Amino acid sequence: MIRFKDVTKRYPGMARPAVDGLTLEVNEGETCVFVGPSGCGKTTTLKMVNRIFEATSGDIFVNGENILSQDQDTLRQGIGYVIQKTGLFPHYTVFENVATVPRLLGWDDQRINSRVYELLRLVGLDPAENAPKYPRELSGGQSQRVGVARALAADPPVMLMDEPFGAVDPITRTQLQNEFLTLQQKVRKTICFVTHDIDEAIKMGNRIAIINNGRLVQYDTPEKLLLAPADDFVAEFIGSDRSLKVLSLLPVPKVLKRQFRVVKETAELESVRASFDASERNRMVIEDEHSNVVGYVTRNDAEKADSARGWNRFIKPFPATLPPEATLRDALAVMLQHDVGAIPVMEHTHKFLGMVYLDDIRSYVGEAYQESDPEPAGEGAPS
């Protein structure tokens, strides 16, 4: 847990404070992303936590303890630190770099050994191959991974990351971001993360702190930030495509229509027609005897069919399906690709959960913007 209480930082000779009365709290196990234009004070804010910069006034608490009440080096040994240029020691091997803080803490060799190997595996580097290398033998992505491993070495509860993926190419960056998200699922650190890239902030953050001219403008979840920007600055900073960005944050279940009649493939035509009569829908999902979805039948086809020749030949397969963890953005993409207005959502590729409709996505996002309270109305409105 990290807490800023009315923190201000003034640099001598500067007209306005670099950080101005900042108050916010980062919950345990969450990633808080500081984002804003260059010179907004986000890096200064981050570096006050491990006292690279000292706050002019106000208090900062890490794990409930005022950072000024602890020895500076002890404090820092308990905080993982990753910066853009990695700052790996070029004269140390990868092993020695990762072992830096454990050695400061006086761990014995065996413990250091197993910890370093464990960490290198955790960040996706083969320990035997990479431990003896020097930083200059590593690619940008590998260096960054070692940087993360080094920061995690002593298993600190808190991590500070200053544009950690800023100096690598876009493909590597995406890869590192995804890896880090997976890693964070496992390690659950309390993280302060600085970036100037709003897309990275939306992707990495549980909460985002938008900072401008040293002041906290909005502190919210990515979803709320996109749906309800606090002011024009935030709206502009997020970008005019925020309605598209929000789609990638909303999971399909939010608009899923679950109440569907599912008819067995083996059913009589009469019961199929009866189901249509009882429903307003124009399509019916068909499954086989193992409850695996095989496709759908339209109302028109069901009326045309005659039982003698079997109605089963009217069953059409779905062009595509979505897993329940897909986002509305994925759903929209698949719809556009296959030129359809509805996509079934299936768990483990065969268990039918419901349908996603294009119209529902549109109205869901549209409504969300119109509401003053950005909290969307309940899940998957029943049909």
Add this chain to the structure above:
Amino acid sequence: MRSLRYFVNNTDRILGYIGEHAVLILMAVVMAVLVWVSVGILIRNNRRMARGVLGIASLIMSVPSVALYGILVTVPGLGLSRQSAVLALVLYAMLPIIRNVYVALNGVDAAIMENARGMGMPPRRILFRVQLPLATPVILAGVRVSVVMMVGIATLAVFIGERNLGVLIQQGLVRTRPDMIIVGAVLVSAFAIGIDYLFSKLERLLVSPGIRGEAA
């Protein structure tokens, strides 16, 4: 031919000169490194002090070596002694060593220094485990330059009583014996080249493979 004959006929004496030369240089190098590297470390974070110290060092460097020997001889307690010779060489090493130490320590990548601090390394440990190892190639280069220079300047110490390779050159000049001058000059050059070679070996020993071949 005559030079070679001179060398062959006077091997024992010449070997003695080489030994004397080596002892003088060795004493001066050890002292210069100890003193000037320490001074360089002390002034690393103080720009004003650094400017002053480096100014004095430049001034000393600009004093002609014969004059410097002459001045030191007049200092009570030094006189016509080995101390004077060693001190002169140490003074000449001041500029190249201090300057390189200062520049190298301050030239360590700011990101690396910030990370060292950010990870909670105590300042002394940062100096000895991070800054100095990273500065070693440049510091060694400074020491190397000063030692090669010392080899030449040491020859002039014959004027204050040293009996080293300078004797061959000085005597050769006085007695118009080109063979002696040539033997002296060649041996001094060889000596300098030998020391240069030693330093390249030393660099392999002292500099981490991770940064070898980047500076100096």
